[in-house]
Amino acid sequence: MPFPQGVPSVPVRYSITSPADGGPGEGTLQLMPTVPAIRIPGAEGVFTGGGTYRFVDGQLDNGTGGQVRLLPTNIDGANPAVWAWLGIEQVDGRQPRYFYFSLDADAAEVDLGSVQQLAPDLAQYLAVPGESxxxxxxxxxxxxxxxxxxxxxxxxxxxxxxxxxxxxxxxxxxxxxxxxxxxxxxxxxxxxxxxxxxxxxxxxxxxxxxxxxxxxxxxxxxxxxxxxxxxxxxxxxxxxxxxxxxxxxLPKALLTVDAFMAQAGTKVFGHRGAGMVCPEHTEAAYDYAIAHGIQAMELSVNVDSEGQLWCLHDLTLDRTTYNTGALNTYPSTGVAQRILTNGRVMLGQGWTDQPMVPLRRMLDKYLGKVVLFVEPKGNDAVVPLQNLLATSYPHANQSVIWKAHVGTSFVWPKNNGFRTWCYVNDDSLDSALDGKDSLVDYWGVSTSMPSARRKQIVQRAGNKPVFSWPVFRRSQRAALEADGVVGLMSSDPVYVRGTTAQATASLWGQQVKESGGTPQTDYNVDAALKFSETGGWVSINRSRGTYGLGRYCPIVPGAGGYRIQIEMKYDQISSDLNVHGGLYLGKASDDPYEFNTINPSNGYHLILRHNGVLRLYRHVTTQTGGILLGAGDIGTDAPVAGQSMTIQIDVTPTTIEARRLGNPLWTTGPISETNPNDRYRGGYFGLSNGSISDTAARPFWRNLVITQL
Structure with missing residues (x-):
């Protein structure tokens, strides 16, 4: 803009080259003061100045073929007295570069390519405009x-x-x-x-x-x-x-990244909010985690066709909503008004459909109160996210960790004061880690990565903390802590953080997945617990599937032991009457269990065949088949399709007994275990489809009750 009479200015020049071929670059340079206005002594009104300028043949041009002139930053008596220029350079359509600089009023001409670039915290607005x-x-x-x-x-x-x-x-x-x-x-x-x-x-x-x-x-x-x-x-x-x-x-950082990381003990973060307890990346999932005292959570980000950012893990809407196609093809109003998440499919029909949540809403709600891991999932979301944080949330770097894959760039977040978490593939080479190390504050390893490799990364990271994802079992937590991992990105953070049982009786009639439910596979519809429309029954619609009941674990026995009682039924009787389902129990941890397979820990499993035969087995880590206990087959009446049966297991310090109620003869009797090495008294148990591969013949369960003896 033209300079008023008596207002000093300094001519500036700037040249750019194309990163592609080294020739003159094309692009723009936006120049703006870091303050809303400057009052100049002796001049009427206030001065703003700056603007967006293009490069002509690689040289900065004021739009008329002339030289750009800018207001000096050290004019005597100016209000404010301390401020700086901000330059936003964008060359050949690449990611913008931000830099701050000052201008000396005595300079004859300044080359912006050689000025000293200031840190953002040295360019803040410190003066108070108003009447002197x-x-x-x-x-x-x-x-x-x-x-x-x-x-x-x-x-x-x-x-x-x-x-x-x-x-x-x-x-x-x-x-x-x-x-x-x-x-x-x-x-x-x-x-x-x-x-x-x-x-x-x-x-x-x-x-x-x-x-x-x-x-x-x-x-x-x-x-x-x-x-x-x-x-x-x-x-x-x-x-x-x-x-x-x-x-x-200004926004208050009640909990900064550094203060959070300085806390003692293993850190637990919400993965996709609490994506295996509530519909992932919804406000309900974030609220659940924070309401239960989780102090850090992940916000995955993608962008719609109008540039608005939404909390969403995938580039498309196919997996988590009732819609299909890429998010970046939908307008903002359509996303806000018409798209609902389909968490009911995996988490139970007791849930109401949840709307998608804009990133701004979560930043407004939780920025500064908890630590936020923010990750742009799509390339088209990167620059909008950077611009949003830089312009609307200038204090975000105090409580936001920039989360990204090892194959992406960390230059912008580090230049803007953010802590960074770089997660790697299970097969990532050390050379890939070395290339990013100077820009990384925390490293990330997966729960599927071999333990030996995790330990190597922890060792090479030195004093840089290592986090792991996705964690949804307490047994995973124990293994990761043994490897030196200090942060856990968990889809069920409240359960993973805990060590005690939360209930002794089921409420499956609510048709809502409970915290502590551990399917064989995380974020998998087939492995999820299924709720019947009536009667409070649950089942596992997966061949030979199992489901851990961590909400009720570990069982704390009384002086005489404990009892598990549960109703069970088969809605369809198989032509193969030897197939069976039942329960597994007595395990020291919540590691996954599968019948007739090598399992990570010892325990027991009870089976009830379709012909009515009841058996109790010991299962050990050294063989696939179970070890039959007691007298062997316990004959009971053959199950009737759709008819409830009650199973009861009593575990004392020295015996174990399984029975089907309804006849005093339907019991194994107390089985004495004289060898302490064969007495498994772990407090973790779960549901099992046993040998059933045809899910139409799978068992159903309800009315679980645990009592002390």
Whole structure:
């Protein structure tokens, strides 16, 4: 823009080359002050300046073939006194580059390619615009110059203690009022620009009054250099009051990344919010995790056709909603009004369909309160996410961890002060890790990665913490901690964090998946627990499927042991009457179990065949088949399709007994175990389809009750 009469300017030049061929580059350079306006002494109004300029033959052009001119950042008497220029360079359509710089008023010409680039925290707006003390003096009817005004302030010699005590006075009196106003007006939406303006407007009058008082005391105690000391006192007071007051309104980082990581013990983060307990990446999933004290969670991000960011793991809507196709083909209004997540399919029809959630809503709601792992999943979401954080959430780097795959770039987040988490493939080479190491704060390994490789990455990471994903069993937690992993990205964070049982009786009639339910495969519809429409029955619609009941584990036995009682039925009787389902129990951990397979830990399994035969087995880690206990086959009446049967297992310190209620003869009797090595008293158990491969003949269960003996 043209410069008003008397306003200084400095000509600047800048050239770029194309990264592709080294020739003249094409693109734009946006130049803007880091403050909303600058007041120049002797000039009417305020000055903003800057703009967006194109490069012509690789040279910066002001639009008319001339040279770009900018306002110097060190003009005497300018308000604010401390500010900087921000440059946003975009060359050949590539990712924008941000840099801050200052301009000397005495410079004849400046090459922006060689200026010293400032850190963002050195380019902040520190001044409070508004009426100066001199302006107020003139408005009161006084005549004269600023020198006359200063001379009017000189009085009898005073005590410098009054000036030195100004800071304490501001804190104890002025800022107390600002705190009260901030608490009443604080808006968690994170609109930092609006909040800053509100803060400085609220603080301006009070700060100017106290600044004048401090300057008066300083001049009175040091008349020989009153002008200098008064100016310094006023500048320091106004800046301190403005910054402190503005800080009350800006988004507050109640929990920073560094403070969270400094906490003792293994950290548990919400994976997709709490994606195996609530519909993933919905507000309900995030709220569940935070309501239960989880202090960090993941926000996966993708973008729609209009540039709005949404919390979504996949590039398409196919898996998690009732819609299909790529999110970036849908308009924002369509996503907001018409797309619902299909969490009911995997988590139970007791759920209501949940809407998708905009990223802004979660940032407004939780930024600064918890640590957020934010990851752009699609390439087209990267720049919109960067721009959103930089412009609308300038304090995000205090409580946001930039999460990305080892194959992506970490330059922007590191240049903008973010902590970074780089997760790697199970087969990623050390050379790939070495190439990213200088830009990475935390490393990520998967639960499927071999333990030996995890330990290698932990060792090579040195003092950089290593996190793992996806964790949904306590047994996984134990193995990862043994490997040196200190952070767990869990889809069931409340259960994984815990160590005790949460219930002793089921409520499956609610038709909602419970925390602690551990299917054989995470985020898998077939492995999920299925709820019948009536009667409170549950089943596993998977061949030979099993399902851990961690909500009720570990069972804590009484002095005489414990009892598991549950109803069971078959809705369809198989032509092969030897197939069976039942329960597994007595395991020391919640590792997965499957019948007639080598399993990670010892235990027992009870089977009830379609011909009515009841058996109790011991299963061990050294063989696939079970070890039959007691007298062998216990003959009971053949099951009737759709008819309930009650199974009961009593576990004492030295015996175990299985029975089907309804006939006193339908029992194994107490089976004595004299060898302590063969007595498995772990408190974890679950449901089992046993040998059944035809899911139409699978068992159903309801009314689980655990009691102490």
């Amino acid at each position: 003390a001199y302006d107020a003096w003139r408005r009161a009817g006084n005549e004269g110059t600023e020198a006359d005004f200063l001379a009017s302030l000189v009085g009898p010699p005073g005590d410098i203690t009054a000036a030195n005590g100004y800071t304490d006075e501001v804190v104890s009196e002025g800022l107390a009022a600002e705190v009260q106003r901030a608490d009443a007006a604080y808006d968690p939406a994170g609109a930092a620009g609006a909040a800053f303006t509100a803060a400085v407007d609220a603080a301006s009058s009070d700060a100017a009054t106290k600044a004048a008082t401090a300057r008066d005391a300083a001049i009175a105690s040091a008349a020989q250099d009153a002008d200098t000391k008064a100016g310094n006192a006023q500048s320091a007071a106004v800046q301190a009051a403005a910054v402190a007051a503005a800080g009350l309104y």
